[in-house]
Amino acid sequence: MTANGQTAERHVSTSRPSPGEVALFATCLIDLFRPSAAFAAIDLLRAAGCDVAVPDGQSCCGQPAYNSGDRRDARALARQTIDLLMPYRFVVVPSASCAGMLRNHYPKLLSEDPVYRDKAAALCDKTYELSAFLAALPVQQGDTPGDRRARHITYHDSCSALREVGVDAEPRTLIDQHAELKLTESAEKESCCGFGGTFCVKYDDISTHMADRKLDAFVASGAQTVTALDLGCLLHLAGRARRRNLPLEFRHLAEVLAGCCDAPPIAASKDRDDGNG
Incomplete structure (x- = not known):
């Protein structure tokens, strides 16, 4: 949602996904806090026949600066990201x-930049969220070598997705x-979890209430894993x-689909990480 409550305009990619050269834009959050999700995304893309590259020099996409009103730094990060990713046929992002x-x-942010305006539009046209890219491939995905034990899951539709x-049906299709x-x-399933970037810091009481409502629904579903x-x-x-000591574990969808469940669940306790609990 935009700041005034209006639905953000969506740009739809017109290039048709196909196996080939793909740049994975891993995102700074995954790089710092959950690299196993990036490795799982690579496994999924390779199983689908893609030649995957993870370009060096990746940084933040600029969203925190952009959402905070810092257009200057957001533009600088956007230009840096465009220069990094433009050589690739497709760009896949494991984050909606x-x-x-x-x-x-990016197209709006750089709409008055004579050098980067067209580049931003071109990047927009070949950029996909991971599940949307995989679901649209015209070939059947290959098997991934991960853990194939039965797992009862429930799926959270993020506001960004x-x-x-x-993106709605694609994760479920996969x-x-x-x-x-x-x-x-x-x-x-479709209500906001209360994160919202800096929202959870500025309005922590409201954010916590929203998270609790989601968590109660997850527990009621009987699922073991939230993705x-x-x-x-x-x-x-x-x-x-x-x-709250709830009996739930949390994993990125890429990890669930690839069977990459060797890493501890997200935010697992230290005892659990050490295998002692």
Whole structure:
């Protein structure tokens, strides 16, 4: 959502996904807090026949600066990201929030820049959120070598997935391709988790209440694992669930689909990380 409550304009990519050269824009949050999600995304893309590159020099997409009104630094980061990613045929992002920044906001942010205006539009056209890219591939995905134990999951529709990049059915389509994954929808599947970047800092009481409502619905679903496209949402929900000692684990969708469950769940306690609890 935009600041005035209006739905953000979405730019739809017109290039058709196909196996080939793909740049993974890992995002700074995944790089710093959940690199296993990036490795899982690479496994999924390679299993689908893609030649995956992870370009050196990746940094923040500029969204925190942009949302805070710092257009100067946001533009600088946008130009840096465009220069880094333009040589590749497709750009895949394991985050709806960051994919939305590249696709929807770079063209507006650089609309008056004579050098980068057309480049921003071109990047928008070839940038995909991970699940949208995988679901649109015209070839059947190959098997990934991960953990294939049965898992009961519920899926959280992030605000960015629904409103920034229009992703809804794609994650569910991919989940349905795995017989070992049982998906149960929760009653609050499309409501905001309360993260919202700096929102959870500025309005912590409201944010906590929103997270609790989501968590209660997850528990009621009977699912073991909560998954989503956006790590920010998962970190926020997992941290609150840990404080409440709820019987839930949280994993990025890429990890669930690739069977990459060797890493501890997001925000797991130290005892659990050490295998002592």
